[in-house]
Amino acid sequence: SLRRLHLARKGTMGLTEVAPASLGHVYAMILAGGSGTRFWPLSRRRRPKQLLKLFGSESLLQQAVGRLEGLVPPSRTYVFTSKTIRSEVCHQLSRIPSRQIVAEPASRNTAPAIGLAACEILRHDPEGIMVVLPSDHLVARPSVFRRALQAGCQLASERDCSVVIGIKPTRPETGYGYIRRGKKGRRIAGLEVFPVRQFTEKPDAPVARRYFRSGDYLWNGGMFIWKASLLMANLRQFQPQMARGLEKIARAGGIRSGNVLKEIYPRLKNLSIDYALMEKIPNIFAVAADMGWSDVGSWAAAYEQSPRGKAGNSAPANAILLDSHQNMVVSSRKLVAAVGVENLVIVETEDALLVCSRVRAQDVGKIVKELNRRGLKHLL
């Protein structure tokens, strides 16, 4: 692949062009194990955010897979998820072979899952490049995402480095991790590429403002690219215990190792890839992409990303909204009417109704806590 890439680049393609041949070894790993509560009552334990059709006719998960079309085929796409929702994930992703849709035996955050995927990829392709992607984010400009992914694969292939796709910040957000980039950038596929100086955790508001003003920071959207072999080498160096566990699993058959997986995996350290590796390893590059990204972290964020009418309402076509502005209305079936209301989130499902001030959307999880406390399992 590297050879083919170099040949291609020496041919008609310039440095800013992408060599499609470099994609032959690329594997995608979609992280679809999330189980948030902030989209209640639409999201439930068995129907978390990534499975919801919040925007259009496809779920966020389906959109995440769809964005890979022509870049990574279903035969090289892995989806890691939980037992609870695996069957629905299989249902939504009918083109992906179901053996590649993996239910983690226990939720151990991203590092063990990524390590397990790397082992699996290495079984098939010692030169495999893995693209790690979230399943519950929104990308308004998929063409930019695709160019970023191509640029990242080229970098990971050429330089055997770790790559993060960084998002150009559009506001001093305190809810995301940030990436401090080096000064010098080069361009690949029309996108700027920077050496990474530091991964930082979610900042407080003054720090976020400083990051935003400086122009030296990117948002960390959880999109990573590296060779599976490099990932494992890094794990061996920085998380040796985890690496040993994963290698035991790999020797027993990896994702098909049955009881070995069930025994060892739940005892792996519960660590995010950011904490386990990204904050520690050298040789990381960031591809800066202005892809209209949102992690859609709440109903308020979903509102911001939704098409809205001239009164600023995002609502079903048949809703009747009189003197009502800047509301988000989601209804499964019944007619919704509003009079004189503003900045509300109104979500109606078969068995529950939420009416929430838009600025309080981050507190929807408290409703779920209360349902839990009351033992109303059918609403969780």
Added chain:
Amino acid sequence: SLRRLHLARKGTMGLTEVAPASLGHVYAMILAGGSGTRFWPLSRRRRPKQLLKLFGSESLLQQAVGRLEGLVPPSRTYVFTSKTIRSEVCHQLSRIPSRQIVAEPASRNTAPAIGLAACEILRHDPEGIMVVLPSDHLVARPSVFRRALQAGCQLASERDCSVVIGIKPTRPETGYGYIRRGKKGRRIAGLEVFPVRQFTEKPDAPVARRYFRSGDYLWNGGMFIWKASLLMANLRQFQPQMARGLEKIARAGGIRSGNVLKEIYPRLKNLSIDYALMEKIPNIFAVAADMGWSDVGSWAAAYEQSPRGKAGNSAPANAILLDSHQNMVVSSRKLVAAVGVENLVIVETEDALLVCSRVRAQDVGKIVKELNRRGLKHLL
């Protein structure tokens, strides 16, 4: 009855006591033909306000009949309503003989209906006293209502006068008609009785304030008492055309006159009893009653009359309301959750959801107009 009444009063009962014997000739006429839109989506064409269980387990209509218990028996209670809802009225009032639940052939406001009821009562009892009552109002202190009714019947019987039960105003309301009372009052059954000087229509705000401050005005809650013979005499004098039509119907069998009723009734003048008679006739007395009356004219009024928790919310027991205040929540079945919302009316039914600012509750009818315009008959 008069004789019995006088005997009773000469006996152990004082002037402020009510002689139960005077009730032997009393007939109730409940007006249950209303068809408002302001309680949508709970109220529908086939389920108007009087049929709704807005307060407790009984509908307003059932409460209106229930308040008569021990005063007027079902055998002397008539209910006038529309064809659309008659069967539901019969269902709700199973103790009232169904032949006494009359579907008006056409909606002609209150005067023709009251006249028709008077004709019916006169067929049974030339001395019959009729009590005309709305079916869709709320009375928080039924014992005061009952004393007012007894006092009114005593007056109507003794003096052959017209009686209105007047409500002591609690605010300068512009939505009601007012009754200007004379200066001198006497007391019957512990309630003050005044000669009526004038019936006035709904005032504007400055006039309402003047009425309220003066102390000389009562609200007209549409509760009237008179002998059926007096009512007919007054109709003959002040609405001779209507009286002639009614007498033709009466000669043909009254409420059982079939085609005669169907032919003549719809051509009677469409007049309220207030306009047809009360503003014109002499010899009216008002019984002033502080009965906790409300016409419950909107969801906002229903909120005011509902029991509320310490955050000022009126809501089902299972609702989850976080940092939410002064809301009215009505839900048939599903769980309602709210976060950070105030002064809303939230009403959820099987097929529709309303979210309305409480101060805009009077505009709910506009939603119904819009449904009409869109031809969504199943939601009307």
